[in-house]
Amino acid sequence: MKFFFTFLLYFLVFITLDAQENIAQKTNASSTPIDSEYKYIQPITVENAPIAKLVKPVPLDADNDGIPDEDDKCPNSKAGEKVDKSGCLILHDTDNDGVPDKDDKCPGTKEGTAVDEHGCELDSDGDGIVNSKDQCPGTTKEFAVDGYGCPQTATLHVTFPPSRYNVDEKLISQLEDFALFLRENPGYDVIIYGYTDNSGPAKVNLELSQKRADAVKEALTRYSVSPIRLTAIGKGEADPIADNKTKEGRAKNRRIEVELLQ
Helix, strand or coil: CHHHHHHHHHHHHHHHHHHHHHHHHHHHHHHCCHHHHHCCCCCCCCCCCCCCCCCCCCCCCCCCCCCCHHHCCCCCCCCCCCECCCCCECCCCCCCCCCCHHHCCCCCCCCCCCECCCCCECCCCCCCCCHHHCCCCCCCCCEEECCCCCEEEEEEEEECCCCCCCCCHHHHHHCHHHHHHHHHCCCCEEEEEECCCCCCCHHHHHHHHHHHHHHHHHHHHCCCCCHHHEEEEECCCCCCCCCCCCHHHHHHHCEEEEEEEC
């Protein structure tokens, strides 16, 4: 009987231990992290797909001046020439007058001086004296001027038919500009010289030339020029300005010239 109870006791212990082991195994299985079964699996490396880099096309530069053709306003520049950002040749202008040295016929012009297309100082009234030295600006081209641009003599556009001295309305209108000059420049007195061609006797021509000078003097007074400022002198056939052998030359010699006095 004692043996039976001993055997039963061992059996129960064995059953209990076996049951506990099964429970422990189940417990361990349920508590293992989900990813533990993957702990020996190496991660797969995902490589980025290569991205193609855009290559910007090189702009065309036909004349090799460093300026792309699309921006080059002077596409035929020569090799070695210095150009500006528009591709045009940089021209040297030593005196900074706006005219490149290669075209400047008056180099060394003072900076700030108004010049023409040749780089030379302007002569606005066309009397041969540049503006900076002209003390009498606005002198008409009919006048011969001194070194200061002030008028000295002039040949008026007044001619006469042969043997005539009358100043008709057409001739009077030609004196208008000169009369205006005299009114604007009251400091001048005027000597009026009358001339003829060499046709006829010299004495007759001298008298005729005086009458012509007197007629012009009278015409100028009609434009409010004081007669005190005017002196008329006949010069006859002296000092011809054209060939008396031709009709055209003789017509030019039948003229009026004036001298200005200050």
